[in-house]
Amino acid sequence: SLGSGAFGEVVLMRGKVDSQLYAVKLISTKRAKQNGIAKEKMMREAKSMQRLTHRNIIMLRNQCQRKKGKFYCLVMDYADKGTLQKYISDRGQGGIPTAQVRTWLSQLCAGLHHMHRECRMLHRDLKPHTLLVSPDRVSGALIIRISDLGLASMYKSKMSMSKGVGTHLYMSPEKARGDTHYDEKDDMWAVGCILYELITGVFISDVPLIPQG
Numbered sequence: 001s002l003g004s005g006a007f008g009e010v011v012l013m014r015g016k017v018d019s020q021l022y023a024v025k026l027i028s029t030k031r032a033k034q035n036g037i038a039k040e041k042m043m044r045e046a047k048s049m050q051r052l053t054h055r056n057i058i059m060l061r062n063q064c065q066r067k068k069g070k071f072y073c074l075v076m077d078y079a080d081k082g083t084l085q086k087y088i089s090d091r092g093q094g095g096i097p098t099a100q101v102r103t104w105l106s107q108l109c110a111g112l113h114h115m116h117r118e119c120r121m122l123h124r125d126l127k128p129h130t131l132l133v134s135p136d137r138v139s140g141a142l143i144i145r146i147s148d149l150g151l152a153s154m155y156k157s158k159m160s161m162s163k164g165v166g167t168h169l170y171m172s173p174e175k176a177r178g179d180t181h182y183d184e185k186d187d188m189w190a191v192g193c194i195l196y197e198l199i200t201g202v203f204i205s206d207v208p209l210i211p212q213g
Contacts (some may be wrong), residue, residue, distance in 0.1 A: 007031045008071065012078065022061065025074040032072070042072050049149055051119050056111030058132060058147040079134035079145055087133050088197055095201035104144045105195060111146045112191070116184040123149065125166040126190035128197060169193070169204045 002010040008026045015022060029039045049060045062075040081087070088096070095101070108131070115121045123130075123146065130148035135141065168176060172189035175182045193204050 006035070007037075013075075021078045021080070023058075023076045023078045025076065026066070027072045027074070029069060029072055039069070039072060046074060048119070048121065052115060052121070052149075054111050054114040055136070056107045056143060056145050057114065058145050058149075060149075076147075077134075077145070079132035079147070081133040081135070081142060083129050084131040084133055084144065084194075085128035085203075088128055088201060088203070091201055093201040095197075095199045098199075101195070101198045104198065105191075107144045108146070108191060108194070111144075112184070112187055115146070116187070122184060123187050123190075125170075126187055126194065127167050127170045128194060128203070131194070166190075 002012055002023055004010070008028045008031065010023050010025045013022050013024045014020070027042065029042075032039070032042065043063070046060060046063045050063075053059060058077045058079065060074055060076055064073045064075075065071065066073050096104070112123070115123060125148065126146070130146070132145045132147045133142050134145055136143045166175070166186075170190040170193050172182060172186040175186050197203055
């Protein structure tokens with residue numbers, strides 16, 4: 001098992017055809033329904049996610065049902081170097097080298113551009129824990145890949161969105177105060193928070209939000 005959440009767990013599996021490792025999210029349809037998420041809605045959102053085909057996004061390769069519909073399964077790319085949060089923690093204060101920060105920031109923005117402009121989708125919960133580090137299949141260099149698209153949503157101009165979705169410390173001011181008409185700038189606010197953490201090696205959660213004295 002690679003981890004667990006409110007609706008199920010993520011397990012590591014190897015493909016029979018290509019022998020590649022994949023992260024498979026097993027979602028309990030019963031737990032999801034208890035939280036107001038119908039199986040049909042998950043299937044529609046998964047279909048939308050399959051449009052995301054970018055090297056800096058963890059791609060959804062397949063979807064299926066298991067055990068007579070008790071579990072909804074999402075087959076995704078596997079990133080074997082863990083989360084950006086772990087990478088920053090291992091480096092400690094002082095942060096990531098400037099050249100690496102510049103490269104990863106460019107990759108993160110490229111992945112978001114694909115989500116925002118080409119697929120009209122917001123992530124809504126960007127943070128170091130939802131960004132994964134993995135070797136590029138061509139160059140072998142470590143790259144950043146956007147993951148955990150469970151709160152992602154399609155959007156249109158002036159469309160009303162769900163309020164309070166995401167992690168409070170990385171929310172844009174408009175979403176944090178309850179505004180439902182936020183857009184891709186909400187994701188970009190989170191990018192600014194992540195950039196601070198990359199440079200300093202200090203997480204936003206450890207920074208006093210109100211000056212003391």
